[in-house]
Amino acid sequence: MQSIHIICPGKLKESYLCDAVAEYSKRLSPYCKLTVTELPAQRLPENPSRAQIEASLKKEAESIIASIPELAFVCALCIEGKQLSSEQFAKALSAKSVSGISSFAFIIGSSHGLDASVKERADFLLSLSEMTFPHQLTRVILLEQIYRSYQIDKGGKYHK
Numbered sequence: 001m002q003s004i005h006i007i008c009p010g011k012l013k014e015s016y017l018c019d020a021v022a023e024y025s026k027r028l029s030p031y032c033k034l035t036v037t038e039l040p041a042q043r044l045p046e047n048p049s050r051a052q053i054e055a056s057l058k059k060e061a062e063s064i065i066a067s068i069p070e071l072a073f074v075c076a077l078c079i080e081g082k083q084l085s086s087e088q089f090a091k092a093l094s095a096k097s098v099s100g101i102s103s104f105a106f107i108i109g110s111s112h113g114l115d116a117s118v119k120e121r122a123d124f125l126l127s128l129s130e131m132t133f134p135h136q137l138t139r140v141i142l143l144e145q146i147y148r149s150y151q152i153d154k155g156g157k158y159h160k
Contacts, residue, residue, distance in 0.1 A: 001031075001032060001033055002032040002033070002102050002103070002104065004028070004034050004104050004106070005067075005068075005072060005103070006034070006035070006036045006037065006108065006142065006143070007039065007064055007068065007105055007107045007108070008038060008039065008108040008109075008110075008139060009039045009040065009042070009060050009063075010039075010136070011041075013136075014136065017136050017139070017140055020140040021036070021139060021143060024144055024147050028143070028150070031147075034143075039060065039064065040063070042056035042057075042059050053112050054115075057110075057112060057114065057115040058117070060110060060114075060115065061114070061115035064114075065118065068121070069103055072103040073096055073101045073103065073104050073123050073124070074104075074121060074122045074123045075104065075106050075122060075123065075125075076106075076107045076118055076119050076124075077125075077127070077128060077138060078113060078114055079113070079127055080127065081124075081127035082124070083127045083128075083129065084126065086145060086149065086152065086159060087152060089126075089148075090149035093149050106126075106142055106146075108135055108142065109135060110135055111134070128141055
């Protein structure tokens with residue numbers, strides 16, 4: 001069984017997002033072992049300087065990189081990443097699985113993004129859209145797309 005690891009700074013607070021994560025976690029349970037690692041978020045002042053943001057991202061990067069499971073294929077979500085259709089995403093996950101990869105780590109940054117060291121550590125950079133989403137909502141969108149990819153791969157009716 002595949003292992004899917006979602007690594008992200010900060011905890012979900014909104015109950016509707018927690019409910020959505022729980023729902024997709026349940027839906028994914030027949031297909032993979034899902035782990036969501038919520039790392040401590042760095043606190044910044046109201047109007048942080050660029051230097052404060054960069055220092056915060058570096059601290060987050062240390063804990064993110066330390067949380068990546070050994071031998072996992074690492075996919076960092078960032079705006080400059082490659083955009084894939086749902087079908088392309090499903091095909092890419094399936095192809096990696098066929099090649100022997102059974103562990104995937106998806107990294108979602110904080111509201112200020114990801115430090116360059118995380119992007120350099122990643123095996124693939126993925127962009128969900130040209131639009132900007134709150135990082136908490138990104139977790140739900142990613143889980144839905146992972147679930148959709150399993151449905152596409154098995155020919156399920158979920159994806160139309």
